Structure formats: structure tokens, C-alpha cells
Amino acid sequence: MKSSNITTQQILIAENEYWSKGYTVLKGIFSPEDVASWRKECQRLWTLPGLLDDLNLRSEFRRNTSGTCIVDRLDPVVDISPMLLDAVLDARLLDPLEKILRGPLSLLKCKLIRKSPNTGGYAQHQDFLYWRWLDMSADSLCSVGITLYPSNEESGGIEFFPGYHKALLPSADGNPNADFNIEQIDVSTGETPELEPGDALIFHALTPHRSGPNLSSHPRTLLLPSYAVTQQVDLYAKYYMREVARRCNEFVGFENYEMALKAVSDRHVARLGPRKQWNLKPR
Ligand SMILES: O=C(O)CCC(=O)C(=O)O
DSSP: OOOOOOOHHHHHHHHHHHHHHSEEEETTOSOHHHHHHHHHHHHHHTTOTTTTOTTOTTEEEEEBTTSOEEEEEESSOGGGOHHHHHHHTOHHHHHHHHHHHTSOEEEEEEEEEOOOTTBOOEEEEOGGGGGGGGOOOGGGEEEEEEESSOBSTTTTOEEEOTTOTTSOOOOTTOOTTSOOOGGGSOGGGOBOOOBOTTOEEEEETTOOEEEOOOOSSSOOOEEEEEEEESOOTTHHHHHHHHHHHHHHHHTTTOHHHHHHHHHHHHHHHHHHTTSOOOOOOOO
């Protein structure tokens, strides 16, 4: 097993930064060889058959600047990629992360966001809003961005608002389930860390963040595992069992499929429309 090349001093600095700002970066914890094999793995994943199928619950779609719907992320992903599972459970990441979070970590979820050139970004949010059902303290929950290609303002890197990771911020209309109103924060304090392939970005579940479109010529790919400080070994299973049921119930990601259903209805409207009413006699 590979061990961490990060010094105790670097971990201490990262720990202070994480708790004061709500995010930090561990530079160069993975090697260029690791990154090269993960990039190759992403290419394999993005050519798997069935990715564009609306009934494939792991594919999430996003519009690019010309309005075309593309597969932007795979969530979950490590169940179809043993290599990426190894990456998110790698001691070079987990050892320093457990020191920063101050306890043993269990994987909660993991997605892969590709953000191809000209693909749009994500509106402001706090991840904890979606994790309240776990009934865990926000301080025990974090996400990590394992960087496969340069991530910065131009490529649609994630922008953080430091120091706001103390509570959930209110939404515009008082709806407790909606993302926070951007007017709740001073947007001029936003910071978009410059990340190189092999870096790991770590952010607190309450840190407000958002991202813009990718205006660069490379896919701004991040592997995004989330973890909780807990000894529960089945947290990941618990998360995705609930998630699959939720996605089916709420029809999230089925927008194209709904259009396909409507196309069938439309065919019936077209077929029946011009014809006379049936004049059937009851048997
Ligand atoms: O990848 C991005 O641009 C944003 C992702 C994000 O905000 C999230 O996963 O919570």
C-alpha cells in the first residue's frame, strides 16, 4: 500500500485552514501515473453502452452552451470501477483526511463529474442540505475533489465562500428544502482554488459553493467522494439504497424519458384527432 508523502506540518496547516475557511487543498498527493490511469478509466466509463439511456439512474445530464443535453456525471461510479474505488479508499488520501476530520472515515457516496468544454456549471448550494436525513453532525461530513485535469476559474472550477460553514443559510422564499439565497453571502469573498492533476480539494458539508461553465479546451474532471466520520461500514450502501428509491420516485434524471412518454401520447392525439368519434355499441 502506498503511503502519504504529506508531512505532519502540512497536515496541521491544512487542518487549520479546513476548520477556519471550510475548505483546504492537499497538493500533489497522487502521482502523474495515477492520474494517467484514472483519465484512461474515465474514457472507458464514458464509452460504456447505455450511458445515454434515461433509465440508467447513474447518468446525470446537463446542457452544454449550444443547448445539447450531455452526460455530465456518473453517480454512483465506484461500483462499476474498481480502480476508482481504490482511488477513494487510498491511504495517501484517507490518512491525512482522517487527521483533518479528527476521526475514522467511511465512504458516504462518490460521483465523477466530467464537465466537458462548454458545459454549464452548478448553482450555489451547501451539500449538507441534502444530507440532513443522515442525522449526523455537519462537522463529521466532507467531500473531496480528486483532480484529474486542471481546475480553475476558466475551466469551471468550484468557487467557495470561506467562513460560512457554520449553519445552513436561508433560501429566498423561506422554503427549508431549497438552496440558499445568494444574497445571504458576500459574493466578493468567493475563492476558486487553482488545482492541478493529483491534488485533492477537501470541503466541509456546510461550505457554500458553486461553479461556472468550462470555457477551457479540456474536460474539467473531478472524482468527488464524500465521507463521514463514523465507524459505520455500510454507510455507502445505506446512502445509495435510499438514493435509487428517491430518484425513481421523483423522476429525477428522467426528463428525456418523460418526453419520450409524451411523444407516445402525442402520437395518439395525432391519430385520434382527425378521425370521427367511434360509435361503438355496447356488447
Ligand atoms: O463540479 C462542479 O462544478 C460542482 C460540483 C458540486 O458543486 C457538488 O458536487 O456539490
